[in-house]
Amino acid sequence: MLDVAWARTWVQAAAVAVADAKDELTELDRQIGDADHGFNMDRGFQAAAAKVVDAPAETVGDVLKLVAMTLMSTVGGAAGPLYGTAFLRAAKVTTAPELGPDDVVALLEAALEGVVARGKAAVGEKTMVDAWTPAAAAAASARDAGADAVGVLEAALRAAEEGAASTVPLLATKGRASYLGERSQGHLDPGARSTVVLLAAALEAARA
Amino acid sequence: MLDVAWARTWVQAAAVAVADAKDELTELDRQIGDADHGFNMDRGFQAAAAKVVDAPAETVGDVLKLVAMTLMSTVGGAAGPLYGTAFLRAAKVTTAPELGPDDVVALLEAALEGVVARGKAAVGEKTMVDAWTPAAAAAASARDAGADAVGVLEAALRAAEEGAASTVPLLATKGRASYLGERSQGHLDPGARSTVVLLAAALEAARA
Amino acid sequence: MKKLLNDPAQAVDESVEGFGLAHADLVEVRTDPLFVVRRQRPPHGTVAVVSGGGAGHEPLHAGFVGEGMLDAAVPGAVFTSPTPDQVGAAFVAADAGGGVLAIVKNYTGDVLNFETAAELADAEGVTVRTVLVHDDVAVEDSLYTAGRRGVGGTVMVEKIAGAAAARGDDLDAVAALAERASAAVRSMGVALHAPTVPHVGRPSFDLADDEIEIGIGIHGEPGRHRIPMASADEITKMLVEPVADDLGLANGEKVLLFVNGMGGTPPSELYVVYRAARRLLEERGVTVERSLVGSYVTSLEMQGCSVTVMRLDDELTGLWDAPVHTPALRW
Amino acid sequence: MKKLLNDPAQAVDESVEGFGLAHADLVEVRTDPLFVVRRQRPPHGTVAVVSGGGAGHEPLHAGFVGEGMLDAAVPGAVFTSPTPDQVGAAFVAADAGGGVLAIVKNYTGDVLNFETAAELADAEGVTVRTVLVHDDVAVEDSLYTAGRRGVGGTVMVEKIAGAAAARGDDLDAVAALAERASAAVRSMGVALHAPTVPHVGRPSFDLADDEIEIGIGIHGEPGRHRIPMASADEITKMLVEPVADDLGLANGEKVLLFVNGMGGTPPSELYVVYRAARRLLEERGVTVERSLVGSYVTSLEMQGCSVTVMRLDDELTGLWDAPVHTPALRW
Ligand SMILES: Nc1ncnc2c1ncn2[C@@H]1O[C@H](COP(=O)(O)OP(=O)(O)O)[C@@H](O)[C@H]1O
Ligand SMILES: Nc1ncnc2c1ncn2[C@@H]1O[C@H](COP(=O)(O)OP(=O)(O)O)[C@@H](O)[C@H]1O
């Protein structure tokens, strides 16, 4: 049941998953960026998890808003405002007591819109947009095909994983990796990878 | 024959020998000093050799004085004034057209006095004094025992070699190595080693 | 990795605290959120000049807080741009009623966080204008990049803006001069050895013992290409020529030449580079009218340097010469 | 070894040439023999303050040539004291009729070469008085050493002497104040990574990845002991305590605290050390009245730092505060 309890569990699971992925994300960022993505995300999600534990929240949206504000004030870098805006927009469309398939699609679409509104990247520029875009699209397809909320999340995660993998051959044209020109090719985008980690945590929380 | 031609040859031979020993001297100085002794000596003796080639000189003393002035203005560090003074003092006692056994002893004793006058080190302080002192003493003994000028030089060289070797276990109490305290033990003193190199060149020149 | 640090997670806070203690006559350090602000407030109505960015570039930016340069500086985590709440708080604290000029190095993170901060400050009635620094010619300025990075030229833009504010120019005028400085300045850098981010514990990129990296940024980002080690004169040529070409420097022009150390390079080497850079400029008929040599925009303990050239006109020269009294720059 | 150099044998000459070009408003570089002298001559009768030593410690000494500090500086080869002809020529050039105070770091080489130079200058009618700097508490000051080395405290002695000369004190008075500063100052340093002398091509001593060397000098001499890597707070304690103990600092005393970078250490780390040093002094009831943080007495690109403490009285504080205008120190 994707309710406020799920949202809280998601944040805790995300904090654990990001901590586990910290070195991996940092190493990816070391290759084509500035070696801080794992630390930025970890700092943000530890803070978010600590906040969410006993903050009052009635809806999924309340939790996501808290996450948004915390990420905004603790992450910094490019990822801070991008994920902050994503969670803020997602919070606005998740005010129902329990999220159905439509709500999950709306959450993902709003998050994607938030990332694009702030970062102005399109698909194929080797950013987290390459994970969020197929995730939102696959979620909509799954919903249309009759999947339940958890099934929609599953489809989104699978598509995000593929989307992240698709960034490897790409030449970066947004973010810090773009400074590398052709040398950015052959590497997984760290933000696309952290998107996968967050969606996997959402699914894990839904199954818990 | 230890005449002005010998003195010129000595300086050329010393320049070659110091160049060959440059890395060795620097490495010795790296271990208990500041890793410049080979470069300092090489800079000085290349300059001295260049000067001596066509400078007017009538006696051994004239050549040694030229060497003294050149070392003084090119070597720097501790070794510059020490060797500079040694050669200057030696120059004063080598005004004969050809050096006999007595003159060689006088040369070595004057050099030693010059080093001690400037550096105020006694035997056993792990400096070049530990090579010059036995060299001068052995020279005097050899002369007393009837050796010729070359024989006196030979004795001096052998004693200098032993004197240099004797510095290995010593604890330095003068110069830069003294900063190391007990860690100065177990290393050959670079200045004692360069003294041997210079005396070996003198003997080589005498035999050439 | 060996560094003079305690807990890496506390390194920025502790360093800024020490900085505040050492320069208490000039600056005040505020915490929660963290930023540095001038102790001596400028006269009411003066434009406040504020900058910031990831830590690890010291003395940039906090070292330039003081009379005639910055009114506040906002350090983020190492190589990570500060957050909007920090920046917003600095905007509000620095504002003296004349509005705020924000000088932002062109990185996605800095741009996004300062943008959000400007919205926060606006909500509190503080007007913020932003000028981007994007002087790094190593990055192609095209649709295919996030645009040129801001590097060494940031010092020039901050000095010019601060001098304009100190003489009483209004926000439009200060912003216009900062833009003019930004448009007149170009840089290019080289790394001999990459920096090590404390929490990462290994160098940001790997260079062989006989390789150097041309066109590096200041965040341990790898550069544009890697070449075998070369002489200082050769390396300087690889930095000066693209800078001079991009500026289109012509015979008879006057410039400011800034040779910047990356944190792990001693002054003696910077002066060897300065000598070479100056010769190359003079060969083009360009006169070096003002100079700055030192480690002002660092990348932790990276070994290497950058060369920055700013085209001068009388007004920019005058503003550069105007008095400045900060921990890192003073005349 | 990777350095921004051309021919290592020319590195000092080229670096000093670049320095002279960059600071032509303040200094003049003379060659054959090489030394640096103030461009603006002081009034006739003023005491000239001259220092020098091996290169590789920049900005020491040439960076302190200018108003209110040094009148001339003499660089030797890297880590090698300059020769008597160089030093003697600088004495003669700097003398303004008031005699010369020579500030000599206590190393056998410097002492011997300056001694000979003083004889040369004397022969030309220039009176030279010498003050030794021997502030390094890492070296036992006993019959069993060449005496303590001169390190970071040299900056303080040069500043105090220069200020005394600038206000018109005569040679005896300037020498007495320099002696007083020298007696009031102590230092101790640490290396995380040894420097590499250009013509040697490998580090001056070998440190494992988890080792540091306590009590190092500034010439790549190994230190007194080697310990496992520790935190900045712990390391700072190992530097501050012997310094404070040796000075015999008591509750209520006032000091100047100088945290010096060794060339390869970025400012961010120096401020972490400054913070720790200041806490340790305050715990003793000692007040830090003046501060200096930066890389002023370097050892090529050595990584590490030193802590210098000078006991202050009103006169020393006043002389420290007096105006100074040099390439590396200005207020
Ligand atoms: N314009 C953009 N739009 C979307 N995502 C972006 C953009 N720029 C960067 N990113 C994402 O941010 C990630 C880097 O985040 P992070 O390392 O935390 O910030 P920084 O680049 O400031 O160090 C990239 O891997 C990429 O996915
Ligand atoms: N007081 C002294 N008396 C005699 N010899 C000394 C004295 N101090 C140093 N030396 C000699 O000088 C040598 C070092 O010379 P060098 O490396 O050229 O100078 P520096 O120590 O200034 O770098 C030592 O190995 C030692 O033999």
Ligand SMILES: [Mg+2]
């Ligand atoms: Mg990053």
Ligand SMILES: [Mg+2]
């Ligand atoms: Mg030596």
Ligand SMILES: [Mg+2]
């Ligand atoms: Mg970053």
Ligand SMILES: [Mg+2]
């Ligand atoms: Mg030496």
